[in-house]
Structures are given as C-alpha cells and as structure tokens.
Amino acid sequence: MTHRAGLARDEFGLAGFRDFAETILSVRGDRPARHHVALIEALERVAEGAIDRLMVQMPPGAAKSTYASVLFPAFWFARRPESEVIAACHTASLAEHFGRQLRGVIAEHGEALGLRLDAGSRAAGRFGLVSGGQYFATGVRGPITGRRADLILIDDPVKSWAEADSRSARDALDGWYRAELLSRLKPGGRIVLIMTRWHKDDLAGRLGRTEDGWTVLRFPALAEPDDPLGRAVGEALWPEWENAAAISRKRAAVGERAFMALYQQNPTSDSGQQFDVDRVVLITEVPPVLRTVRAWDLAASVATPGRDPDWTVGLKLGRLEDGRYVVLDIVRVRERPTDVEQLLVGIATKDGVGTAIALAQDPGQAGVAQIEHYKRRLAAFQVMSSPESGAKMTRAMPAAAELGSGRMMVLRAEWTAAFLDELQAFPNGEKDDQVDALSRAVITIAKLPALSRRIDLSLLGR
Template sequence: MAERARQHSLAEWARRALRPAGQRPAAHHKLLLQRLEHVAEGGCDRLMVLMPPGSAKSTYASLIFPAWWLHRHPRSSVIAASHTADLAAHFGRGLRNLALENKAFLGFELQRDSHAAHRFATDTGGEYFATGLGGGITGRRADLVLIDDPIKSHAEADSAAHRDLVWNWYRSELLPRLKPRGRVVLIMTRWHQDDLGGRLLQNGDDWTVLRLPALAEADDPLRRRPGEALWPQWEDRAALERKRAVVGPRVWAALYQQTPRPDGGALFRVTRIDVIEAAPAELRSVRAWDLAATAAGEGRDPDWTVGLKLGRDAAGRIFVLDVVRLRGGPHEVADAIVRTARQDGRSVAVGLPQDPGQAGKQQVAWLTTLLAGHRVVASPETGAKLTRAGPVAAQVEAGNLSLLRATWNRALLDELREFPQARKDDQVDALSRAFAMLAQAPAPARRLHVSLMAR
C-alpha cells in the first residue's frame, strides 16, 4: 500500500477515526492516548485505566488503540478480553470495521478468510482475538493483552466466588498467554475494593495507574480544580451531582470516583491519620508480627506475614515507623524476622503471636532461640479481630497516630480503610498487637533540662 511505510501517531489516528462521527478527543481522552502510546512504545508494560461510566474509555482503549497497535506492530498478536463473549465480539466488530474503512491509513488489510467478529488476521502477519471472561485461549499467545470491563454488575462484584473466578482466570489462563516483554492494559470502572483492579494493586505488581474520577479530587492528573467534572461538554457538574444523589454513596465512590468502599462503616477513620517526613528521636518502639507460612502459588492467595514497627513518644502519641510484608514458607519467614530484628536493634522488643496447641509453642520456642539477645514477647491471640483493633482505632479517631512516609503507606492505609471487610487484615493484626505491647510498657521518660543556676 502507498501509505504502508509511514507511521502515524496515536493522536493523529484517533482524530481520523472519530472524524466521520463528528467527534474529537476531550482533555481526558488526550491524556489516555498519551498513556496508551507510552505502552506501545515500550515505556510501560502494565497500564490500569480507571474511569467512570460514559467517559468513552472503551472507544479509545478497545477500538482506536488496538487498530493503531497493529499499525505500529504489524506482526504482533492481540488478545482482548471482556466480561462476556458478546461484549468482546462487540469490540471486535467495531475494530474490524475501523480497519476495513481505514486500511490505507493503517497500512494493513484483513485476510480474506477473516469474517468472524471476534477474530481476524492481517496481511502483515498481525492477529486479533477477542474473548469473554473464562473463554478458551489455550494455544494463543499475545504481545498485547487488553482487558475491558471484567465486571458487568454489582451482583458479580459482590460475589466473592465470582471475584475469585476473575482473578484465577487472569492469573492462570490469560497472563500465561503473554509473550516475553508483552504488555497488559486494563480498562475498567471500579465496582468493589476486591475487584480485579483492587487485587492487582494489592498484589504488589508494578502498575501505572490512570485514575480519573467523575468529579476531581486533590492532585488531579488533569489539573482540574476539586469538584470539576471530567467531561463537562458531555455531563457537567450539576448533572453529576444529581446522579450522585440518586445512586448513593457506595455506588458513587466506586463507579464514579474509582475509590470503592466496603458496604457499611469502617473501623478506622484514615482521614485522621497524618503522614510525617521524620519521626521524633525519643521513642519507645516495638516490632509486632502477624505470621503466615504459606508461599504464594498457583491457585493460592495466601495471607501476608507482616512485621509492623510502632513507636510511642513521651506524650503518648504513636507512630508507625516501618512495615515489612512477605509471602514465604516457614524458613523464609524466620529469616525475615531475624534479619529485621538485627536491623531494629536490641532496644526494640519483638512481638510474636502464639498459635494454640503444641505446634504453636514449638514455633515460638524456635523463633525465640533464633532471636537470642532480643526481648521477645509471645502471647496467643484472644478475642475477635474487631475487639483487638478497637484500642488502636480509638487512637486513630483521636488523631493520635502518624505514619512515617514510605512506600508501604498506601497498602497499610487501604487495609485500614477497608477493615473489617478487607480481603486481608494481616497489617491490622500486627498493628493491634504492636499497640497492645506499647500500652503495657511505660512511656519513654521526658528529658529534664536543669539549668546550672538551679544546681
């Protein structure tokens, strides 16, 4: 083809693709196009796009982008997944029509036997395959995986079994189809704190996240003022506020602001927790552990082993100084505990939970031997988790807890925010134990400054 040698930018292609419909990219679409082009150029291999319904995110990410991807990577393969086969076929049909109508601009044609809505091949060696969640993809490989709307309803989002199904399909079927140096783009509206986006963020994988709420919040990626609408030409603030009053706070927080919250009140008011740049010098500190001894693996989503370091000053204010999290077997956990204790120093007491029964006693005895020279405080967990967390939650309510700024802040704050409905509560358990240890120990003495004249 005459234009095959020329490569066009994604923004240029988007303007051309939208022109027949009399449309053009809004500000949030332009930002999305920049992030998608960054993926295509190799600058990012995991992109998560979180936007509200009606923001046209699928038009750009699931129709315009894959056509341009095959323009820039003519011999590559794309797998596109959605919550149902019908939706996947809908995207595939739209993409196929775009490619047919713009073959000279894109530089490829569809092979003559490519008639299905959900799959086609190009004359340059490219392939596209669309599938619904759980659909068979065995034997296929992908340079690009697109996941658009993996959840279709609140009923699915609220079902733990369905969330597990989505997660396991992503981990065990879809992700293994990715070629080395392949890329994944997830486009979704958040439904639940434990949906696919939530699990991926909680799992510790390195994702670039583009989160654009319907009404702007602080530090908005588009530099909107707080409260400004995402796409005022389509739906202004007044219309969004009217919708907000009808859908209620839970739906609004999830679908429109992309910050899903548990159904019901959370115990910890995280808005009262401040983040500080440096901790006071005079602190009495402890490190409490919540233990799990199962490594992550196929079909498993085990708890985390968490070691949380907590300090208290002479005035009684408490500070979370450090959080260590790992998933591993018993020996990996033991090595982490010993290594962390050496880093903390012998002035920091080590708190360990003791499981009931002889095995729990033997585990504590073994760890105590490894921690020779350190003060070890071991005790069984008693009472419900909510009861154990109550005292430290009261400190949070009083605005008496601070975090030392670090990379672990977000994971801890997310878990505190969602407790007791959170999928994991290992950090909360470690925090509760650490606070109980500090509550039983005397506060550090205040230094007395005595003048020479008073001597």
C-alpha cells in the first residue's frame, strides 16, 4: 500500500484515527460510511482519554469489528507503543482472528506507524512489540491471570441464542467480567464493548443497569425517531451494503424478537412478564422521601449442596411527595431462624424508628405466634402485619402498575442487578422473594400516614 505523503500530525504525534483508518482502508477501495465515522470519532475520544467506557451496539454486518477490533488497536499502539491490550471474544478463535488481522496491519504498515513486531512472538493472538507493547487475545471466561491492560476490547461476547437465553451463561459472563477481567485493568485504563444485542439481560444490558459512566453508541438497522445519525425513520444503517427492503425481508424471516434484538439493538421482554423493567428509573442519589417502609419476605433455610432454598428479603421502599416510589435498599440472605431474627432487629435499628416494618403472617396459629414474637422484639418500631391473600401475580399488580407508569425509581447498588433480574423473570423465574417483598412494601406504604416533614435519610439509625 502507498501511504499518503506526510500524514497530518497532531499533538499526540500521529494523525487522527479517521485519517489513519481511511489511509489503511484505501488500498482496497473502502471508505468509512456515516456510522463508521461516528464510531471513529468515539474511538478517537477513547484514545484521547475523554471516554473511558464505550459501548458500541450495531447489527451484524455493520463492520464494527473492523474499526474497533482491528484498526483501533493498531492506532492505539501507534500512540502508546509500550501499552498492553487484552481483546476478548465469545471464543478464543474469534479473538485470534481479529488478532491475526491486527498483526497483519502492523506488519504491513509498521514503518509508517513507528511500530515493529517482536520477532520472538509469532502467535496470531498473542504478540509483542519491540517497544514493549503487548497484545493478548482470549475467549470470554478464558484465563487471563498475570495479564494487565491499558485497553480492554470485548467484541461479540455472546455466541448464540441458546447462550443468550441461559441465565447461568449470562451470570458466568458477568462474573468473569467483574471478578477477573476488570481486575486486569490498570488505573486509568479504558474499556470498549462491541456487540450486537441479544437479550435484555446480556452484558450490555447488565452494565447499563448497574454501572455509571458508559458512553453508548447505539445504531439500529432501521432508523427510529430521533436517530443519532439524522436518518429518516425506516432508513437503513448502511444502504450501500444492505438496503431497507433487504433488512425488512430479514425481519420477516428471523421473527420479531430476534429482529428487535439483533438488528434494532432493542431486545424485548419475553411474553408473560408482569414487570416492564425498561420503565425503571435508575438513580444514584437518594431524593427526599415522605415515608419509608421495610417489607420482609421471610425464609429460614441455609443453602447446602443440592438445595436452592428461598431467600429472606428485606426491601426498603420510600415514597416521595409527588407520589413516586424509590427502592432504597435490599437485604437478601439465607440464614437460620435465629440469625434471621437477629438480622431483622439489627436492620430495624439501622433504619431507625421512622421506617415502618411490614411482615407477612403465615397461616395458622404458628404464624400468629411468630408475628407476636417479632412485635415484642421490635416493640420500639411500627410493625404492620397481615396474612398473604390472593395469588402472587395479583398481589404484585399494584407494584407492577407503579413501575409500568414510570413512577418507580431504584437506587444503583450492588443488589440492583439481581433485583431487576428477578422482576424481569417474574412470574416465570426461579425465585420471587424480592417480588413478594416489593409487593408488600407498595401495599403497606400506601397505608402509612404522611409525616409532617421529609425524612432526612442520613439521620435515620443514628
């Protein structure tokens, strides 16, 4: 390839990423389309440090990997020749495929880039640079112990519908990302997640619900209202590659659920779900509330090998002056009866007397005795109890209605993802303890008298 003489140089000592990408691609007669330009500009900001978490959501065939997983790491190394990059895909073979292409770019254009491959490292997916830079490709959930990264690229972490629909597979990917991959990131490091959406609870969905600070670049195959690229509604993302008519034929062939996820980057809930989790308003700061209640769904079993018992859940709900609700805290444990009792007393003391306590009364005399016992232990607090009545779905209707109307806020915390997962799966999920606690909290808080002043949550429990 013949390089353009005298590439423009900026304060980083290298041409901008767009100029770089156009130069590399020009040999095969390619040039960036408008969505590629938007992607290039976002990746440029990652290289400059203006963005440290970038999420790229585009349909299959949009060439997102060409720019993000092949050209961008070459540009990154040209600016940071001593840095380390970890690239992860759903399989090691796909990660190595991108690594092989990247290695080819560096081998062919290394002189112009100021880069030279280390002759002693010849693997496609694991190679070094004479300058000290390192590139390591791996499959998701693959071993990365001993590796460090200034830049992490995660490209297509989901392999199939079967994997996307598997809760255990989603949990495993999320656990690997949080417990292993993030621990490899150096201070000040950056992460780029490149993927086609599959499921509301895929990695992009979980990160969007539980982590702040992500810049999201979402381009559906067919434009929606207020398209970020300025397209007319229904206009194709890359008409030179695939026009709207061809995309519509795919829509009819793959079905609406697959089309909304893979092509529109908007995965929909399975039918039969009661809670529209997309309507939840996630917040990072607690607003002033008029009153609060901690509703408990009690269990008294410890998890053992081969047993998956119910959870004891204590959900704290607040109500604002305008009638909206906010889930403030969730305690979720599997403990013995004596430990559960101590937990209730300890949490009540921490919440303070301003927070009412709502308990479900089990049927029969034993249930009455249990509630009377708890009321004696919690004599300093306002304890409200009643038997459960009606089906779980019926009891959940008030809470689902408030959430569906956009009047339910949830605080971002370590418990948020598990809570939203359970809401999304209800009534077909494996567990519904948090749903039961939310249902009781919504019903109970409506019965509480409004206080004459707002509660300062920072003072509760002092």
